[in-house]
Amino acid sequence: MAQKVTVSGWVGWIFFASAMLLILGGIHVIAGLVGIFNPDYYVSTAAGLIAFNYTTWGWVHLILGVVALAVGVGILTGNTLARALAVFVTALSMLGNIAFLSAYPLWSILALVVGGFVIYALTMHGDELREG
Numbered sequence: 001m002a003q004k005v006t007v008s009g010w011v012g013w014i015f016f017a018s019a020m021l022l023i024l025g026g027i028h029v030i031a032g033l034v035g036i037f038n039p040d041y042y043v044s045t046a047a048g049l050i051a052f053n054y055t056t057w058g059w060v061h062l063i064l065g066v067v068a069l070a071v072g073v074g075i076l077t078g079n080t081l082a083r084a085l086a087v088f089v090t091a092l093s094m095l096g097n098i099a100f101l102s103a104y105p106l107w108s109i110l111a112l113v114v115g116g117f118v119i120y121a122l123t124m125h126g127d128e129l130r131e132g
Contacts, residue, residue: 008125008128010121010124010125010128011125011128011129013117013120013121013125014075014076014121014122014125014126014128014129015076016117016118016121017075017086017117017118017121017122017126018072018073018075018076019072020072020114020117020118021068021069021071021072021075021086021089021090021118022068022069022072022073024065024068024072024089024090024093025064025065025066025067025068025069025070025072026065026069027065028061028062028064028065028068029061029062029065029066029069030065031058031061031065032058032059032060032061032062032063032064032065033058033062034058035054035055035057035058035059035061035062036055036058036059036062037058039053039054039055039058040054064089064092064093067085067089068086068089068093070082070085071083071085071086071089072086074086075122075126075129076129077129078126078127078129080127083122083123083126083127086118086122087119087122087123090115090118090119090122091115091119093111093115094111094112094115094116097111097112097115098112
């Protein structure tokens, strides 16, 4: 017999996490497409901001953006795999923001805080959207 999951007020945080992943995915897709089609768009120092070329960086962002969009939708269905992938994608995004902390400190700190809330919501209250 399946265990009945109690839905609390925290279910709103799951919708928040899903919305943040959809926004994150959209931003990554756009950044990826810019990196692929116009690699000279991004300005960096002589040493470069990343260790590889911007076209590769664009493909990485495009793929992670599509994954973030998919798991953002999957969270709304209560899919456990989507929750696990969402935590992984959010953690990758947080690591990326740590790397860009010196270039964009306010944006990176904001993204780290939001990422922390997303991971907390998904790990502590993510099962509340599943059918019980």
